[in-house]
Amino acid sequence: MAVGNTAIPETIYAIDGITLSATAAGVRYKDRDDLVVIEIAAEATTAIVTTKNAFCAAPVRVLREHFAKASPRYLVINTGNANAGTGSDGIRRASDICAALADKAQVDANTVLPFSTGVIGEPLNSAAIINGLENALAQLSADNWLAAANGIRTTDTLPKLASQKVEIDSANQHQQATSYHITGISKGSGMIRPNMATMLGFVATDANISADLLQEMLVAINEKSFNRITVDGDTSTNDCCTLIATGKASSEIIDSTEHPHYQPLLTALTQVFVRLAQLIVRDGEGATKFMTVKVSGGLNTEECCDVAYVVAHSPLVKTAFFASDANWGRILAAVGYAGVPDLDTEQIDVYLDEVMICQNGGVAADYTEAAGKEVMSRPEITIHIDLARGSASDTVYTCDLSYDYVKINADYRS
Numbered sequence: 001m002a003v004g005n006t007a008i009p010e011t012i013y014a015i016d017g018i019t020l021s022a023t024a025a026g027v028r029y030k031d032r033d034d035l036v037v038i039e040i041a042a043e044a045t046t047a048i049v050t051t052k053n054a055f056c057a058a059p060v061r062v063l064r065e066h067f068a069k070a071s072p073r074y075l076v077i078n079t080g081n082a083n084a085g086t087g088s089d090g091i092r093r094a095s096d097i098c099a100a101l102a103d104k105a106q107v108d109a110n111t112v113l114p115f116s117t118g119v120i121g122e123p124l125n126s127a128a129i130i131n132g133l134e135n136a137l138a139q140l141s142a143d144n145w146l147a148a149a150n151g152i153r154t155t156d157t158l159p160k161l162a163s164q165k166v167e168i169d170s171a172n173q174h175q176q177a178t179s180y181h182i183t184g185i186s187k188g189s190g191m192i193r194p195n196m197a198t199m200l201g202f203v204a205t206d207a208n209i210s211a212d213l214l215q216e217m218l219v220a221i222n223e224k225s226f227n228r229i230t231v232d233g234d235t236s237t238n239d240c241c242t243l244i245a246t247g248k249a250s251s252e253i254i255d256s257t258e259h260p261h262y263q264p265l266l267t268a269l270t271q272v273f274v275r276l277a278q279l280i281v282r283d284g285e286g287a288t289k290f291m292t293v294k295v296s297g298g299l300n301t302e303e304c305c306d307v308a309y310v311v312a313h314s315p316l317v318k319t320a321f322f323a324s325d326a327n328w329g330r331i332l333a334a335v336g337y338a339g340v341p342d343l344d345t346e347q348i349d350v351y352l353d354e355v356m357i358c359q360n361g362g363v364a365a366d367y368t369e370a371a372g373k374e375v376m377s378r379p380e381i382t383i384h385i386d387l388a389r390g391s392a393s394d395t396v397y398t399c400d401l402s403y404d405y406v407k408i409n410a411d412y413r414s
Contacts, residue, residue, distance in 0.1 A: 002158055002283040003290040003399065004380050012163045013181035014142040015204040017041030017246025021139035022151030025132030027125050028080025028118065033151040035129055037101070037136040038075040038202060044246040045211040046072045047218040048113075051239035058083045058090030058124075059114040060238060062098065070110035071211075075242065076101055076129070076136075077115040077200065079154050079187075083124040084116070084237040093126035100130040104137055115200055117187065117238050118154055149185040152200055155408060160186045160279040166268040168261050180207045180249050180265060182272050188280040189231070199280055201226060201241035203272060207265055208247035210255035217266060218243040225273035229397045230312050231284040243269070281397045286404030289321050292382040292397055299390035303340045307385060308396035310338040318401035321381065326372030328357045335385060347388035353381060 018040060025035040040046065048067055050060050066072075076097060083090045098112040105112075116124065149159035163183040170177060184203030209217070218241070226241055247253070254261050282290050293312045298304035311317055316330040331350060336343075350358035352375040357367050375381060 003287050004282055006158055006160075006279055006282050008146065008159065008161055009163045011165075012143075012145050012161065013165060013183050014145075015181055015183050015244075015246060016142075016206045016248035017044055018204045018244065019140040019142050020144040020148040021136045021141065022144060022147040023132050023136045023139060025078070025128045025136075027078050027128050033147070034079045035132045035136055036075075036077040036148045036151040037133070037140065038077075038148070039105075039140050040073050040075070040244055041246045041248070042071075042073065044071070044244055045209060045214050046245075047211070047215040047243045049218055049222050049241050051237060053237050053239070055085070055237050057116060057120075057238045058086055059094045059116045060240060062091060062094040063113040063115065063240070066098065066110045066113055070108055072113050072244075073107045073111035074101055074105060075113050075115060075202065076133075077117075077152055077202075078124075078129050079116075079152055080118040081122055081124045082116050082118045082120045082238050085121040086123060090124060093124045096126055097129050097133075101133050101137075104133055113242075115238070115240055117152065117200055120237060145183055145185060148202075149187075152185065152187040154187065155189045155285055156187050157189070157283055158279075160188075160276055160283065162272045162275040162279075164268055164272050166264055168264050178250055178261065180205055180261075180268070182268055184272050184276055186226075186276040186280060189283050189285050199226060199239055199241070201273070201276055202244075203242070203269070203276070204244040204246065205265070205269065206247070206249035207245050207261070208250050208253045209245040209265075210253055213255055213257070213262075214243060214245050217269065221266070221270050221273045224270055225277040226280075228395060229277045229281050230309065231281060231287070231399055278397055281399050284399035284405075285408045286402040286406075287399035288379070288402055289400040290380045290397070291321060291399060292380075292395060294382060294384045294393065294395045295387065296384070296393035297387040297389055298340075298392040298394075300392050301394050303338075304387075304392050304394040305396065307335055307338045307340060307387065308394060310334045311383060311385070312396045312398035315401055318398070321376055322400035322402045324373055324377040326357075326369055326376055328352070328372060331383065331385070332358060340387070343387070344389065349386040349388065351382075351384040351386075352376065353378070
């Protein structure tokens, strides 16, 4: 069961220049939408980041090759099978799917990017996907964001969708404000670890952003969102995130960080990405607690992240939170093996929400076991660790580790 606020937004903004569809192709299961196609306007710009796993899946290898050659016009996404660990056969099947869609849509095959998610190490049922393409293309609609969010789910218990409108006033008082829309979907629930996570993310805006700047923006936003989440510490073979700017909202191109619309757009895009990333953690396999690990007082961001990740990954910390067991020594132990050089443990303070549990490296004077247990019983908790050695800070989002996580992953292929 997902944790906390996972509601679908009341308003889902269509993005001019984007149409989507979701259909049941029978890749692995019957009567379940498992094939999603996204059509992109010809004049749009697209940015992509992919997994850093060296054993990356066949579709990731194919999309990297295609993306280097042409501007994307179609994205084709299947669930149920990751097409990873499948060698040259997997490459051929991913390429065949792209070629089939390209033929039906009358575009160059290099403009089609494949994405897959699901079980690793099994041959992809590419014939089923190819057979489903005609139906998928026939159902393309600007209003199919929710259907697509459902269509890319695997062990996800809910669709993950965020949508936002941002209005930016004109410097000229005689001109109207410019309205931009942003809508995105993501999937992910287990095998979640930054770089990125077993996740797919697709976000689009009608803003007019140059390709180079869009790529810079995606990399920066990704570091604050999808690269700041972890469920179980496993980096997947299939992770991909795509940001599309269709240019339909304005003829004026945003091609510099100095453009007056850049910062408001960056802020709004970051909010959408962070929301999608947090939804993945809130829907972590078997999760009962949503945990924010904030580390401040570091010399640099890197050491703040090192500390946050070891706490967020620790099975002992995560199981303690699942049990609402105020065994906060596990947090200190994790901080201690994070590898921070010359760490003065006698300067460290630790809070669980508003409760100080550790002061100057030891138990806080006013701390009580009852207070700690009460905080750890909450569905959403912030662990704040102050290293007291600098001004840097960073934040990682994670969840607890429950019995159901083991059950879900033990039975995943059934």
